[in-house]
Amino acid sequence: QKEVEQNSGPLSVPEGAIASLNCTYSDRGSQSFFWYRQYSGKSPELIMSIYSNGDKEDGRFTAQLNKASQYVSLLIRDSQPSDSATYLCAVKNSGYALNFGKGTSLLVTP
Amino acid sequence: SQTIHQWPATLVQPVGSPLSLECTVEGTSNPNLYWYRQAAGRGLQLLFYSVGIGQISSEVPQNLSASRPQDRQFILSSKKLLLSDSGFYLCAWSTPWRELGDTQYFGPGTRLTVL
Numbered sequence: 001q002k003e004v005e006q007n008s009g010p011l012s013v014p015e016g017a018i019a020s021l022n023c024t025y026s027d028r029g030s031q032s033f034f035w036y037r038q039y040s041g042k043s044p045e046l047i048m049s050i051y052s053n054g055d056k057e058d059g060r061f062t063a064q065l066n067k068a069s070q071y072v073s074l075l076i077r078d079s080q081p082s083d084s085a086t087y088l089c090a091v092k093n094s095g096y097a098l099n100f101g102k103g104t105s106l107l108v109t110p
Numbered sequence: 111s112q113t114i115h116q117w118p119a120t121l122v123q124p125v126g127s128p129l130s131l132e133c134t135v136e137g138t139s140n141p142n143l144y145w146y147r148q149a150a151g152r153g154l155q156l157l158f159y160s161v162g163i164g165q166i167s168s169e170v171p172q173n174l175s176a177s178r179p180q181d182r183q184f185i186l187s188s189k190k191l192l193l194s195d196s197g198f199y200l201c202a203w204s205t206p207w208r209e210l211g212d213t214q215y216f217g218p219g220t221r222l223t224v225l
Contacts, residue, residue: 004153032212032213034213034214036216042218043198043217043218044200045216046213046215050178062113090154096159096212097155097159098154098156098214101153102151102153
């Protein structure tokens with residue numbers, strides 16, 4: 001069973017703080033890793049993808065991957081109330097399917 | 111740029127009725143297409159994927175079926191809906207190449223309620 005685990009939250013952070021979202025996965029054959037953001041009632045939208053160990057930065061977002069520990073994280077700097085959403089971690093091996101975690105709910109308070 | 115459409119946006123159907131959800135993609139050729147379902151309190155579950163016209167792979171056995179009659183059209187169907195079919199149905203597309211960066215992009219979704 002290929003599992004992707006995330007804390008359901010809610011994770012509450014004050015405006016301007018750094019939000020740290022974590023994800024672990026069980027399939028050592030996983031090759032591609034994605035973070036999606038999903039607002040309530042809407043479809044997931046891609047934030048970032050990462051394929052190699054280390055950090056990848058895009059604006060206020062930084063994805064971190066550690067394949068040895070089977071761990072991927074997303075940091076959101078200078079969090080804004082508009083960042084309040086559910087963040088989905090998705091993992092892909094050589095097949096077609098994305099395996100999703102259940103998501104972490106983030107609440108950024110003004 | 112690529113655009114993905116789904117309709118209807120919302121649907122309320124009685125148990126035992128048929129279902130047809132449609133997804134179309136614009137701005138790309140021969141995309142890989144996917145149907146996911148997101149049930150309340152659960153993660154996204156891949157139902158079907160297609161790598162070409164008439165080529166459908168099922169990930170989860172259920173009373174649903176999928177078809178791809180045209181290159182950029184993907185249809186999800188059922189002959190008789192069950193209560194457990196309620197959920198948020200999402201269509202997604204990706205590039206046709208099995209490369210490492212096989213990112214999937216989601217459509218706006220169809221919210222189905224079976225009563």
